[in-house]
Amino acid sequence: MSEQTRTTAPAVASTTHEAPRIVTRTGPGKFFADTGAVFTREILLVLRDPFTLIFSLLQPLIFLGLFGPLLTGTFGGGFGGPGGEGLTTGETLQWFVPGVIVMISLFGTSMTGSNLLYEIMTGSYERVLATPLDRSAILVGRALKEFAPLLVQGLLIAVVCIPFGFTFHVVPALVGLVLLGIFGIGVGAFSHALALAAKNREWLFWGVQQSLLFPLLILSGMMLPLEAGPSWMQTAAKFNPLTYMVDAERVLFAGTFDDPAVLWGVVAAAATCAVGVAVGIRSTRRTV
Structure with a gap:
């Protein structure tokens, strides 16, 4: 018996080995890795059906094609320069295009929750929560997925308007789109x-979303200048963070950095992002 033990002991020893160590990321590295994983998962669904991106371009183009001429006539009627002279089509587009880009980005990020509602009904959201993904990364990744196509759409709209007199300042416009992305993360987290x-x-989601x-x-001056509205609308607009985003985008798309509106836009974007992510994380943890 002792001889058999001596002959089998080396074989047992040769098959034993240390368990592999599982290295997990922590801190900012985990957050960015998880955000990238969530974004990749979500954006692949969009890329598999590119016709939705093409169809979503119709709405802003309709606004530009039908609303733009009305604004040109309105500005020509007295909302133009200091002397009341009218503005050209190019000058009107310079004012209107940034507002349209903000509008489509707000539409997209505010509907982040609609996709979540579908996942809740199908049960896939519970499987996502079962993974070790960072909760804030789930929020940011989903919001970035909604904003990424809108970034491409915003650039396409700006390029399409160039033959009609729109001046496209590349670097300030890209800074404006990044700023809009930060703001969109907060809006997506709220959604x-x-x-x-x-x-x-x-019905509750859509009722609240559309009501807000x-x-x-309207109170951001995105579609029409608030200077023509009553005093109570101008006062209410000061408490609307979207007002500062629209003003900042118009200044940046005009090619200017050194304007107080840009600083106020940064403050509005950062505050919306911070509060939105905090509210979203708290809501997500309550569902676990």
Whole structure:
């Protein structure tokens, strides 16, 4: 028996080995890696159906084609330069195009929760929560997925308007789009939190989303100048963070950095992003 033990012991020893160490990222490295994983998963779904991106370009082009001439006539009627002279089509587009880009980005990021509602109904969202993904990375990755196509759309719209007199300042415009992306992360996080609060009641999500979306758009001066509105609208616009985003985008798309509107836009974007992500993370943890 002792001889058999001596002959088998080396074989047992040769098959034993140390368990592999699992290296996990922590801190900022984990956040960026998880955000990239969520973004890749979400954007692949969009790339598999590119016709949705093409179709989504119709709405801003309709606004430019139908609303733009109306604005040109309005500006020509007295909202033009210091002497009341009218503006050209190119000058009108310089004012209107940044507002349209903000509008389509707001539409996209505010509907982040609609995709989440579908995943909740199908049960796939629970499987995502079961993974070791960072909760804030889930929010940011989803919001970036909504904003990335809008970034391409914004650039295409600006390029399309160049033959009609629109001046495209590349570097300031890209800075404006990055700033808009930060703001969109916060809006997407708010939409995410709203979807979690609504859960299986889609009507509640859409009711709240639509009730908030259009007043914010109108009170930001995105479509029409607020200078022509009553004093109470101008006062309400000062409490609308979207107002500062629209003003900053118009200044940046005009090729200017050294304007106080840019600084106020940075503050509005950072505050919206910080508060939105905090609210979204809190809502996500409550569902676990």
